[in-house]
Amino acid sequence: MIDPGQVALGIVAGLLEARTGQTLTADRAWRVGTALTHVLRGNALGSLDDLVVRLADPAESRLAQQVVDALLNNETYFFRDRAMFDILAARTLPELQQRRAATRRLAIWSAGCSTGQEAYSLAMLIAAEPARWRGWAVDILATDVSPSMIASARQGSYTQFQIQRGLGALEMVSFFGETASGWRAAPALQRMIRFEPHNLLDAPPFPGRFDLILCRNVLLYFDRPTRARAFDRLAEALAPDGRLLLGAGETTVGQAQALAPIPGGYGLHGFAPMQERLRA
Numbered sequence: 001m002i003d004p005g006q007v008a009l010g011i012v013a014g015l016l017e018a019r020t021g022q023t024l025t026a027d028r029a030w031r032v033g034t035a036l037t038h039v040l041r042g043n044a045l046g047s048l049d050d051l052v053v054r055l056a057d058p059a060e061s062r063l064a065q066q067v068v069d070a071l072l073n074n075e076t077y078f079f080r081d082r083a084m085f086d087i088l089a090a091r092t093l094p095e096l097q098q099r100r101a102a103t104r105r106l107a108i109w110s111a112g113c114s115t116g117q118e119a120y121s122l123a124m125l126i127a128a129e130p131a132r133w134r135g136w137a138v139d140i141l142a143t144d145v146s147p148s149m150i151a152s153a154r155q156g157s158y159t160q161f162q163i164q165r166g167l168g169a170l171e172m173v174s175f176f177g178e179t180a181s182g183w184r185a186a187p188a189l190q191r192m193i194r195f196e197p198h199n200l201l202d203a204p205p206f207p208g209r210f211d212l213i214l215c216r217n218v219l220l221y222f223d224r225p226t227r228a229r230a231f232d233r234l235a236e237a238l239a240p241d242g243r244l245l246l247g248a249g250e251t252t253v254g255q256a257q258a259l260a261p262i263p264g265g266y267g268l269h270g271f272a273p274m275q276e277r278l279r280a
């Protein structure tokens with residue numbers, strides 16, 4: 001017999017996959033009910049079955065977006081995996097700066113930026129060294145598939161709990177101002193970043209142009225073929241000598257033809273030499 005609960009779960013999982021490419025694996029499926037509690041309550045729906053009945057109505061696109069947002073994992077914090085940012089500051093950014101000395105332009109993309117902490121961390125790295133970056137145009141684009149995450153990132157407002165996750169007291173007071181409800185990124189920091197909704201599986205915003213891409217803790221929930229498509233998109237976006245930073249424990253090995261880890265790079269990847277690509 002078909003279990004109606006399983007059918008409803010399948011429909012919700014299908015919606016998430018169609019909109020974001022994210023797969024609802026068995027270990028995440030059991031949490032769907034909890035994740036959707038506030039969506040059900042906020043829309044006066046009694047059960048998952050009631051929800052999928054409403055979702056069948058094409059006019060319910062706002063509800064569909066709420067469901068997708070509730071199922072996405074948006075976990076993030078400032079300077080997540082700090083050692084990676086240390087390497088960016090000490091090695092990667094100076095190297096890229098040398099290579100771009102003629103144009104004095106650098107394009108950085110935070111892909112899957114959630115509520116923006118990763119992009120603000122990058123902006124803080126640049127802003128912390130004004131003498132180094134004087135006369136440079138550093139464009140930071142930060143994107144996420146969820147428009148509500150982008151709205152929140154653009155706002156740049158964080159609770160006391162969020163601001164303390166990853167930031168030291170000096171960073172807090174130098175780059176954020178205290179508000180009635182928490183902390184807000186300083187206007188100068190906000191002006192360094194453009195936040196836009198974008199699905200990583202779509203054509204990249206500026207093909208071949210990014211000197212540095214951070215795509216960390218996003219590809220985890222894609223199945224293998226979808227992850228391979230995402231790597232193709234990232235490769236399309238990267239400048240020929242650019243660098244891609246993945247999350248701790250993420251790799252292109254065995255999953256992407258064009259890109260390979262940089263030896264000793266701690267999550268940094270670049271275009272693989274041609275012979276490696278032919279072997280793959």
Ligand SMILES: C[S@@+](CC[C@H](N)C(=O)[O-])C[C@H]1O[C@@H](n2cnc3c(N)ncnc32)[C@H](O)[C@@H]1O
Pocket residue numbers: 019020021022072073074075076077080111112113114115118143144145146149198199200201215216217218247
């Ligand atoms: C776990 S958070 C990681 C945030 C940040 N990169 C970090 O490492 O702290 C994953 C983010 O990826 C976003 N995401 C999921 N699928 C995506 C897709 N297909 N395109 C763009 N962003 C996506 C989610 O909305 C979520 O905000």
